[in-house]
Amino acid sequence: MNTVNDDIVDRFAESGRLQRRLHELVPGGAHTNARGSDQYPEQITPVIVRGEGARVLDADGNWLVEYGMGLKAVTLGHGYRPVVDAVCRAAADGVNFSRPTVWEVEAAERFLQMVPTADMVKFAKNGSDVTTAAIKLARAATGRDLVAVCRTQPFFSVDDWFMGASAMPAGVPQAVRDLTVGFAYNDLGSLRAVLDEHQGRIAAVIMEAATGTVEPAPGFLEGVRELADRDGFVLVFDEMISGMRWSPAGAQSVYGVTPDLSTWGKALGNGFSVSALAGKRELMELGGLNTDASRVFLLSNTHGAETTGMAAYLAVADDYEQRDVVGIMESQGEKLKAGLLEAVAGAGMADHIAILGRPSALVFGTKDNEGKPSQAFRTLFIQELLRHGVLAQSLVISAAHTDDDIETTVEAVRAASAVYAEAIAAGTTDGLLLGRPVAPAIREFAAPRRLGV
Structure with a gap:
């Protein structure tokens, strides 16, 4: 493990401990497959304490801008x-x-x-x-x-x-x-x-x-x-x-x-x-x-x-x-998409990181150096977003996402895209990605490292 990744693991240490405990108590370590630790970078699995608006506080005291918002269930914001x-x-x-x-x-x-x-x-x-x-x-x-x-x-x-x-x-x-x-x-x-x-x-x-x-x-x-x-x-x-x-x-x-x-x-x-x-x-x-x-x-x-x-x-x-809640999500989603496309293009990654979908339900796609969909590169992108304060399996927005939340996200994507570009140039995520790639939430067999933490 390199020093940079040592630092990010330390920042999520208490969450990691709680995630390991969950695996001892709860099959899969979560009550929803999409919330499983196999959906996040290894050893970087935030366990949430509370939420406010579009941000969540984890067990280590990290405040993160969240997307997906409760698996798309929260449109008005946490604790509304x-x-x-x-x-x-x-x-x-x-x-x-x-x-x-x-x-x-x-x-x-x-x-x-x-x-x-x-x-x-x-x-x-x-x-x-x-x-x-x-x-x-x-x-x-x-x-x-x-x-x-x-x-x-x-x-x-x-x-x-x-x-x-x-x-x-x-x-x-x-x-x-x-x-x-x-x-x-x-x-x-x-x-x-x-x-x-x-x-x-x-x-x-x-x-x-x-x-x-x-x-x-x-x-x-x-x-x-x-x-x-x-x-x-x-x-x-x-x-x-x-x-x-x-x-x-x-x-x-x-x-x-x-x-x-x-x-x-x-x-x-x-x-x-x-x-x-x-x-x-x-x-x-x-x-x-x-x-x-x-x-x-x-x-x-x-x-x-x-x-x-x-x-x-x-x-x-x-x-x-x-109020026009759907209109607010559409407007903020359009703003988010424009900023992200600019950030990705600025890193020369427009052919590798895609921002897709309806403005109120955006997702991102990740491709490797050969232009093929890649779970390893997806994991690297999620890892780097977490490093810069954004929790994002998707980019699904809510009416609570402010311009400041969007600006934070754009800057996180800008930084993540730069690391992504390093991996594309090297032809591998080795040395940049901590641990195993994420995996599909619905699959027949568990990964070789069964706990996936």
């Missing part, structure tokens, strides 16, 4: 007082009762005002619950068993119907794995091929209407909608990321294509745990009491609508009504 205060007031009156609360009425009314393409909504605590509920409704409504997922989009659920078809299928019976098939985004031909191969068996097509880096090609979403109407499958849009980041009413409102069901989470609560399944009345009522069909056991859980989640959502909705 109007949301926190609303949650505290709700909690003081009790959080869970044996009957529904007035919070549920108000939250449902507000959501359906915000998302007028939906007739009904049901709240839950996490995204996987509502995507699985959507699949269950689709199977009940159609009497079919297969699910078509967009293979070029990374994640839809922790449940077996999705994980069985992922790179981590262990523990999922083969019979369940065989019930999920895939198609490619922006490729209507691939979806038609799936429908032709499995005629009359596709219950649902689930997809994001768009991602941070890929917009729908002209006519693609409209074509999927037409195929749903023709074939009879249920079209599900996953709005976990795009909902309240593309628009308060989701990507479906931006692109003008209405799904049968949509699933929501993340920004609904500005980091508090609340998600939602929304859609057409005739589908949603299959999980209710106004049906003569066999009922779907739909999102019935103890904590589904406890008051703090409802209060968080309502406070977030208030903020979105009072």
Whole structure:
């Protein structure tokens, strides 16, 4: 280890100790794969104490500008007082009762005002619950068993119907794995091929209407909608990321294509745990009491609508009504992108470090000296950003990112790009990168150094 990297390890020493302890106590050392130590440079794994706005304080006393913002869940900023205060007031009156609360009425009314393409909504605590509920409704409504997922989009659920078809299928019976098939985004031909191969068996097509880096090609979403109407499958849009980041009413409102069901989470609560399944009345009522069909056991859980989640959502909705939160993220994201492109170009790294995506959901891409995507170079870039006070698996912004935060980030990228240029010139990250490269969060086998710390 060189002296420079000795110094950065020392700066994150207490976080490193806590991360090692987490690996002794918690499988994977974190409660979300994307937060795992294998997603960060070895021995540089900040463990967070608190957050304020767009910055976080780690266990070593380092203040860092954060991007990704709670895996894209925080759009208003950490510790945002109007949301926190609303949650505290709700909690003081009790959080869970044996009957529904007035919070549920108000939250449902507000959501359906915000998302007028939906007739009904049901709240839950996490995204996987509502995507699985959507699949269950689709199977009940159609009497079919297969699910078509967009293979070029990374994640839809922790449940077996999705994980069985992922790179981590262990523990999922083969019979369940065989019930999920895939198609490619922006490729209507691939979806038609799936429908032709499995005629009359596709219950649902689930997809994001768009991602941070890929917009729908002209006519693609409209074509999927037409195929749903023709074939009879249920079209599900996953709005976990795009909902309240593309628009308060989701990507479906931006692109003008209405799904049968949509699933929501993340920004609904500005980091508090609340998600939602929304859609057409005739589908949603299959999980209710106004049906003569066999009922779907739909999102019935103890904590589904406890008051703090409802209060968080309502406070977030208030903020979105009072100011243009999406517009602020778009504007600050544009400013960030312009500054970063200038910094990268200044180091001569424009062919190796890419700044991609929608302004409110930017990411970076990293290529090696041969122009190939590289995890080692990605890790070096993340390492150098941390050295200069920026925590960034992505560049996903929030409305709390100030001009000062952006300036700090641009300067960090400028410094990181200079080190990156050294590695490109040498043809390797050896001598500059501390430890092993980061790895995909969803993969079948752990790295050789299993703790990855």
